Amino acid sequence: LVSWGDLTCGGDQTSVSDKLSVGVQRVWGTGFSFAAMNADGEVVTWGNPRFGGDSSKVADEIRDGISNVFKTSFAAAALKHSGAVVTWGDESSGGDSSSVLVQLRGGVLSVASSCGALAALKETGEVVVWGDPARGG
Numbered sequence: 001l002v003s004w005g006d007l008t009c010g011g012d013q014t015s016v017s018d019k020l021s022v023g024v025q026r027v028w029g030t031g032f033s034f035a036a037m038n039a040d041g042e043v044v045t046w047g048n049p050r051f052g053g054d055s056s057k058v059a060d061e062i063r064d065g066i067s068n069v070f071k072t073s074f075a076a077a078a079l080k081h082s083g084a085v086v087t088w089g090d091e092s093s094g095g096d097s098s099s100v101l102v103q104l105r106g107g108v109l110s111v112a113s114s115c116g117a118l119a120a121l122k123e124t125g126e127v128v129v130w131g132d133p134a135r136g137g
Contacts, residue, residue, distance in 0.1 A: 001036060003046075004012065008035040010047030012087055013018045026067045028076070033089070035069050043069060043078055045088075050088035052076045061086040073115040073130065085119045085120055087130075089094045094118040094131035 001020040001094055005011035008034045013020060021041025033047025035055070043062040047053030051074040055062060058078075064077045075089030078098070086105040089095030093116040101122075107123045117131030131137030 005032060008048055010053060013046045016044045018047050026069075028071050030071045030073050030076075032074065033071075034078075035078075037066060037069070040064070041066065045076070050074075050090055051093075052095070055088045058086050058088050068111070070111045070113045070118060072083050072113045072118060072135075075116075075118070075131070077111050077113070077118050077120075079108060079111050079120075082106060083123070085111060086126070087118070092132055093114070093135070094137065100128050100130045 001024045006081030017081045019038050027036045032051035033053035034136045035043050035045045041064045043066050045055040062078050065080045067081050068079045070077045072094045074093035075095035078086045085108050087095050087097040095111045108120045110121045112119045114136045117137030120128045129137050
């Protein structure tokens, strides 16, 4: 995997290149950061630390078992095979899901994102939203 462009927005992945040298399965991006799933199923992030490029606080939770990643302009959410959702990035743009944490522990079928919010569709038909209220959260 090779990235280029603005170094502060993901144009340089050298800090994580050892995890992305072969077998990258998927890549997701925003204007400020990237996430990639490597051959081991681990989600690796780089770019602007505030806007999704630093997932170190949830690294153990996104090491494996991820089915998809969804990105707002400034944050990200990983949907696990178990139906749980893990978030990181700008807190006000969906990176902080603590207000809906109980609802995101399982039973999530899909996730959608806007520029500053995320929505999760649960097995029950309930839609759980978080992030910037002005952007759908």
